[in-house]
Amino acid sequence: MWTSNEVRKLFLDYFEERQHAVVESSSLVPADDPTLLFTNAGMNQFKDVFLGIDKRNYDKAATSQKCVRAGGKHNDLDTVGRTPRHHTFFEMLGNFSFGDYFKEDAIIYAWDFLTNVVNLPKENLWVTIFHEDDEAKDIWLKVTDVKAERILRLGEEENFWSMGDTGPCGPCSEIMYDRGEKYSCGHENCLIGVCDCDRWLEIWNLVFMQFNREPDGELKPLPNPSIDTGMGLERICSILQQKESNFETDLFIPIIKKIEDLTGKKYKADEEGFPFRVIADHSRACTFLIADGVLPSNDGRGYVLRRILRRAVRFGRHLGIKEPFLYQNVDVVTSIMETPYPELNEKKDFVKEVIKMEEERFFVTLNEGIKKVEEMISTAKSDNRSTITGQEAFMLYDTYGFPLDLTEDMAEENGFEVDTQGFNLMMEEQRERARKANKSDGAFVEEQVINEILEKIPASNFNGYNNLEEKSTVLALIKDGEAISNAKDIEVSIVTEATPFYAESGGQVADKGNIKNAKCDFAVENVQKVASWILHHGKVSGEITVGDTVELLVDQNHRLNTARNHTATHLLHKSLRKVVGEHAQQKGSLVEPERLRFDFSHLHALTEEELLEIENKVNEYIWSMSNVEATNTDINSAKEMGAIALFGEKYTEEVRVVSVADSIELCGGTHVSNTGQIGLFKIQSEGSIGSGLRRIEAVTGKNAFEYLNQAEAKLQEISAYLRTTPQETLYKIDALNKTIKEREKELELLKSKLTKESSESLLDKAVEINGIKALIAQVDVEDANILRQNAEMLKDKLGKAVVVLGAVTGDKVGLVCFASKEAVNQGVNAGNIIGAAAKVASGGGGGRSDMAQAGGKDVTKLPDALSTARELVEKTLS
Structure with a gap:
């Protein structure tokens, strides 16, 4: 049985033997392409080559490309796990020609690989072509032994490929695999191009890229007719491993077995296994997205990742998991995929930490969402309706990440329904907004x-x-x-x-x-x-x-100051990774003459000790007077040297390696010739710019010197104000703090004594009702604590008593009630008394039968509130 690693290698080796350059998979985050949220096809990294804008030192290539599709036809999240073939993350095997060969060779390669290399039975293979592409049909009949009746003509929707509203496009030819009648839907029109059931499996799409679609819709011939093909690794593996579904191949089964271990439940290939499939798929997507630098957030790529991750967690709840678990699947995904993608093993611990933190956040979110649903149901009951509106359900989903199915479950438990039609309408409106936002027709x-x-x-x-x-x-x-x-x-x-x-x-x-x-x-x-x-x-x-x-x-000064800051970012990157860990990858930077800004992945704020250690390391590099060396080489040699490639950058085959001290990075920027030219490095700030993303801002050289001078001048100003020296400033501040705290304690004691004396004068105002002394009064105190202390003190002095005190504290009303055991035995309930009084002052509160407190918003109603309390006490005791 072919393993997935063997199939991938076999494909790449086949085309390498035919003089194709084997190009490494690009990141899931497209470099310099605003039209794409994620890399979703093998040709993405070659887009500029097809347009004639980018030149490479090869004219044909082969890749196994990481892809993510989380929207669009057959790729909405709700579809994943329901069909045997669709995924959020998948690998696309592809061969490409940039003007070297065209239709004939592309067809020969595909047919030869399928029928002679992996030995698929020819009688199971069908071919589709664009209905106007007579040339393609003639070539299929000329160079292969496919039967004419197995070549089907389909329309533009099925067999004319384009990346978007603009860009490279052309007719295509798909190779379909007939899995047999037992997989048929049984419909009389169960035919390719008509039926989308499990019998007909598209395995390889050959795109004959001839045109570039302009913004006005015109098709212009590309500089050279080219080839772009794509074959899903998961699909070809399902055929070669003779599996009913992609989820039963060696790419997924170990993950599903891990889920079985976590849940104690057995996977079934039917509807019951749906949650297993979702979790397995999403485990792969989350692992690869985070490894490629995407972090959960509320917009863009991070929002899609957050949705995928939370969807997996929700289905874990369906299987009975009530605590973070998804992060444990990262080890399994890594063990399956680390041969072609060794970076997964390097970033595994960081990926797990990100997923676990997001899971923990989501469990808190679920609890908040449950409270919101309860509030909505209560409001709906007050409004005499039995439906949670689509807008309410969508708000729960969009704002709190609260899934529709849980909203429906809670609604059903309370005899309610959810307007799912309204919810779906709002979801579609959101998708349309997202589609429009992701389009950038004029980008190129x-x-x-x-x-x-x-x-x-x-x-x-x-x-x-x-x-x-x-x-x-x-x-x-x-x-x-x-x-x-x-x-x-x-x-x-x-x-x-x-x-x-x-x-x-x-x-x-x-x-x-x-x-x-x-x-x-x-x-x-x-x-x-x-x-x-x-x-x-x-x-x-x-x-x-x-x-x-x-x-x-x-401008020499502009260049030199910029170079100082650029070299400093390399030293900062290296120092960060040494101090906080290898996961602290650069996620962006800004290098100007005046300052540098450095964004990196890290889940926690850096401590003062870490910042000082990082700063010291950078300055040690600077003062080591190390030479900065730049070397031009090929990308593979650079990686063998240990050069770090930066997130989001697009590199050609020939790259520039900048080495300074023990930092080695791929970089095309300008640098100083020796670290000593930087002079000095000083961190100005460190903070969060998003979930799992931090930013350091720093200055070097003259700007660092000026920054320190300004700080020293400020210290001189502060020490002069405190009438001390800069060296003694901290001691002086510490002494002042102690004095202030002592004065505050003295003031509090004085306030308490005055308030106590003032309150004791109220004792004579207590009236006796059936053996219980009742005292209801307004007092002048500054905070609720003193109000409570005085009420308790008066109750103790009166003995068998009930005491209700009210005060204006700031712009609010404070109310408190204490009742002795004897008063409670005669029916007094402090919670009821204080609740009724607080309501009069537009507030609320409560407590036990012997003690309760409350607040109110309307200070003008305090006398009325106390009057209400008095009436209730008198009525109870009488």
Whole structure:
């Protein structure tokens, strides 16, 4: 039986033998692609290559790509676990051609692999093509032995592929596997393209990428016709392992067995096994998403992760699990997947901690949601209705993460119904908003426009790592998306043959400076890289013409201060990982001349001791006077060197490795040549920017020195105010604190004594009713504690008594009642008395029969409240 690891390796080896570059799976978080929430297909990482914007040193490739789909056709969360084939996380095996081969070779490879390598029976294979693609049908008949009657023509919805409303697209050809009549739905039209039952299994989709769809809908031929194919690893494994469902393959069964151990229940392949399948699927998705840097949050990718994770927890409740459990599945997922994805083992402990914390939060959320449902049911009863509205149910779901099925269960227990139709309508509206928010039709338009303008101009030559001045030729001037031949006193973008200006990238701001000659002085305000060209943005003073020779001058102070901060981020990253753990991965940064900002993954606030240790380590690196070295190499060699690739960055096959002290990172930014040039490093702040995300802000060099000078000046000012020296300031503050506390104690004793004396004068106002002394009065005290103490003291002095005191404390009413044992025996109930009085003052409260307290909002009603208490006491005792 083929294992999943063997199938994956077999596929990649097959195409490597046919001169395809085997490219590592990209992150589930797409790099530089605002149109995608998650990587959802093998071609995502090659999108710019298909558009002709990105150039690679290979023209055909093969991958096993991690994918997540958590929305859209067949991929709504509610579908996962109900069918045998659909998942949130899956792997897509794919081979790609970027202008090297086209339809014929793609078809030959697919048919050969399926029928000769993994030996699928040909009689079980069917083929579909786009109904207008006669070329594809002719090739299938020419290069394979598939029968003509097994080639079916389908429409655009089934057999014309596009990534979105814009971008690469083209006809496709799908290879289907007939699992046999026993899997048929039994319908007379149980046919490919008509029926979507379990008999017909799509296993491999060959996309013949010929066009790019423009924003206006026009189909333009791509620079070179290309190939994009995708075959689901889980699906092909289910066939090769002869399993009824993907969930019975070796990719899922160990996880399901773990769930059996956790629940003490046995998995069944029918409807009863639905919760097992959901948990198994979601365990994989959560593990991979968190390992790729996604953390639970209330928006974007983090919100999808949170929904997936909480859905798994909810189904754990269905199986009787009432405490965090999902984090335990991470070990199983890792053991299954660590051969192709060794990073899972490195990040396993962090992934488990994130999941466990989120589970614990969700259990608190569930309890809050239960209270909200109870409040809704109570309100509905008051309104004489027996339905929880769709809006209420959706609010519970969206705000509290409270699942609809639990809302329905609680409603049913109380004889209520839930307006599920209204709930579903609001859910669909939310999905539509999300779909619109995730679309960015014009995201690549600017790049494509620049690409068309500059396609005949050679790529810009950046030589600014060690050079801040350059003479070069103006190759292009661009204004408002159009090429112009000259520019005079206007804002424009300039492309030169060579440049020392660093373009904004990787969190580092762009260089500033000037481009000049005898006719003009162009102030460079921003520099951006589009495809392979570097564009200098700014305003021309004078006149500049295409073909002019110009001098490019980078602002040296701007560059050096930026480089100080950039090298410091590398040292900070290394120090963080040493102090708090390897899970502290960089999640983003901003490197400017004035400061640096560093975002990293960590679940807790750093202690003062940790911050000091990190700061000390960075400064030790700086003062070690270590050289900073940069090496250009291929990506595999860089990884063998131990270089760290940063989250969210997109790397080409050739990369730049920056080594400083014991830090080795892939980085294209500018750096100092020696750590001593940084001078000094000082952390200004550390705080949370989201669930599991922290941020450090720091300064270096002159800015760090100025920061310390300002702090010293403030200390001098404080010590002068305290009439002491900076060295003695803490001792002086400590002494003042002690004095203040002593004075506060003395003041409290004095207040208590005065209040006690004032309250004792009330003793004469007590009236006796049937042997019980009753005292109801308003007093002048500052807080509820003193009010309570005085009421208890008066009750003790009066003996057989009931005492009710009221006071205005701040902007509220305070009420308290004490009753002796004898008063309680005669029917007095302090809780009832105080509750009735508080209601008069627009408040509430209660307590025991012998002691109760309450508050009220309306201070003008205090006399009325006490009058009510008096009437109730007199009535009870009489």
